[in-house]
């Protein structure tokens with residue numbers, strides 16, 4: 001990501017309907033899992049730190065990112081976090097095995113600087129303590145790939161089934177998975193078609209700006225229905241993004 005993109009991202013994240021909706025969904029899945037504080041939490045690819053305070057509410061949080069610009073902004077947002085500058089492609093070299101009870105991966109596997117998502121997930125699996133959880137939210141459906149993804153340094157989007165398979169191949173047990181942001185799916189499919197046919201390299205769609213207040217509020221409230229459904233165990237088959245919760249097998253559970 002370009003350095004100015006981190007500042008742009010941070011400026012809109014507190015207010016923007018998409019980020020607020022994502023936070024709401026992440027909380028819905030995490031809150032029942034960790035009624036008591038856990039030992040250590042990793043925000044993998046924390047960027048400018050928008051999820052550090054959420055993850056930090058479950059236990060002491062470490063934010064990892066290669067970008068010094070991102071980490072500097074993150075320090076301002078959540079000074080309690082331990083921040084580590086490093087390449088997630090070699091994350092197993094940065095921390096001891098079984099260091100974390102919870103790992104969050106939000107919009108990172110999508111990034112062009114991730115060489116092999118499966119290898120990264122395999123390493124994250126090693127870093128999880130037995131019984132620990134990995135929660136990820138990533139861009140869904142390769143067919144929705146468009147100019148906006150290129151500008152956000154996104155190299156790939158994931159089919160929901162592909163993501164479940166990757167997590168399982170990495171040795172994790174997938175407990176829940178769903179798509180989200182369903183209402184945007186068909187407009188996004190149309191945009192992808194138009195983008196790929198018409199737009200020149202360098203054109204911008206400008207999703208990193210806040211929409212007008214009324215529209216921002218309307219979209220957030222519209223998605224309340226979706227968050228209610230997902231909160232009640234519904235797994236949506238379509239959406240612009242996906243979310244998966246996976247667990248590392250508890251070693252004691254395999255003893256008998």
Ligand SMILES: C[S@@+](CC[C@H](N)C(=O)[O-])C[C@H]1O[C@@H](n2cnc3c(N)ncnc32)[C@H](O)[C@@H]1O
Nearest residue numbers: 045046047050067087088089106107108111113
């Ligand atoms: C779209 S941003 C998401 C930031 C944050 N997770 C969030 O949800 O707001 C993608 C992040 O992935 C980070 N990233 C890219 N390549 C990485 C790598 N090899 N290892 C770790 N993080 C990486 C980027 O620096 C950037 O902060």
